[in-house]
């Protein structure tokens with residue numbers, strides 16, 4: 282390249298050209314007797330895991346062997362989460378540790394991507410306080426990572442694109458609105474379970490949440506592309522397909538075709554083969570009678586629903602901009618149960634949202650007792666700079682929040698155990714894991730996605746039938762039985 286090194290810009294090297302540059306580099310390493318290796322470190326939700334599988338796919342296309350530790354790696358990509366302060370702190374402390382590894386291997390290239398790296402002030406921090414990091418990339422720039430690597434290998438400057446965005450704005454550069462490339466290679470972490478993103482971004486702007494700012498506006502993939510991907514996976518022996526999106530049940534908006542989430546599910550459930558479909562996450566406002574009908578009618582769709590309620594108080598739900606009331610939420614739950622009495626239900630709860638009174642919190646406890654979830658994911662509210670809730674007056678002390686959090690868990694743990702015990706004696710179809718657990722015993726997941734510890738012999742990554750013999754708070758025990766007729 283005939284340009285001064287410090288002016289090489291990743292945007293001057295297109296992705297295909299970049300991949301071949303990096304391949305030349307990895308080939309030269311290999312010829313000199315060094316196997317080039319890449320490590321992709323992932324924080325955050327399933328969406329990030331799916332993105333990391335694409336990053337690993339690109340690394341492998343560029344000639345890197347994928348490994349699972351940073352120590353031996355020539356390339357480290359860190360995929361970060363920004364949903365709570367704690368998630369950012371964890372990522373930053375791991376990124377900090379990479380400094381010492383890079384001191385031993387100065388040629389190591391480090392790129393930091395994902396939701397945290399998509400925020401202006403965090404990209405700025407990476408640039409200023411983490412000089413060992415070579416570049417950052419946003420959630421919409423995964424396909425550009427080869428260009429970022431190639432530019433850096435060619436002697437280009439460190440590069441932090443999100444650092445140039447407006448602070449606390451809707452940090453969504455134009456690339457967020459472009460179609461995300463369909464043809465990225467994927468190295469999947471499992472041979473039996475696959476993530477399939479059906480949409481990107483979120484338009485809901487719940488007042489506490491950073492996701493819409495770091496993942497941009499909602500875009501849906503075309504149904505034909507999704508169907509083709511699911512077909513390929515099923516043909517290759519995948520037994521469980523989890524459809525991913527921040528709000529899967531608003532799928533289809535903005536496409537030229539007239540398709541919504543129930544229609545997509547129905548289409549995928551028609552694919553031949555032995556597999557099951559899950560999806561996450563759904564927004565209560567978009568749970569329609571049609572969706573419930575399609576679930577009830579199609580055996581391939583797992584009878585499991587993750588429906589975040591966040592709070593049981595209408596006042597707090599309003600302040601969160603959740604667009605439903607506790608009562609309208611309960612009606613959706615009742616409709617799901619009426620159509621599928623054995624459905625497994627889980628939820629997300631935020632404790633200590635600004636202004637949450639003792640009465641509001643008790644409404645949340647009431648909701649837990651009313652719905653009787655199989656399991657909940659609960660979080661102490663974490664203010665995210667730039668979101669509306671971060672400007673609300675938060676008068677609760679840390680102690681009050683942790684005390685409420687403990688009470689919440691106490692109520693739920695009892696329910697979880699009761700719900701699990703109720704399954705004793707049931708004969709369930711369980712998908713075994715890709716390998717036995719550390720104790721040498723095969724585990725798997727039932728229809729409701731609960732972990733089942735199995736006795737009896739079972740191949741990995743296959744459906745077996747098991748009779749549930751015992752239940753603990755986070756584990757069922759089952760013995761393998763012949764398939765029922």
Ligand code: SAH
Nearest residue numbers: 364489490527562589629630660661662663
């Ligand atoms: N799109 C999904 C998941 C978003 S993040 C949904 O709408 O449910 C997953 C969970 O993290 C949320 O459901 C919420 O319970 C929690 N969460 C999001 N922002 C948070 C914050 N600022 N503090 C604490 N928990 C938060």
Ligand code: SF4
Nearest residue numbers: 483485486487490492
């Ligand atoms: Fe965040 Fe709400 Fe969107 Fe979920 S629906 S990602 S909680 S803004």
Ligand code: F3S
Nearest residue numbers: 325326362363364396
């Ligand atoms: Fe975290 Fe981004 Fe997922 S903020 S929860 S990794 S969408």
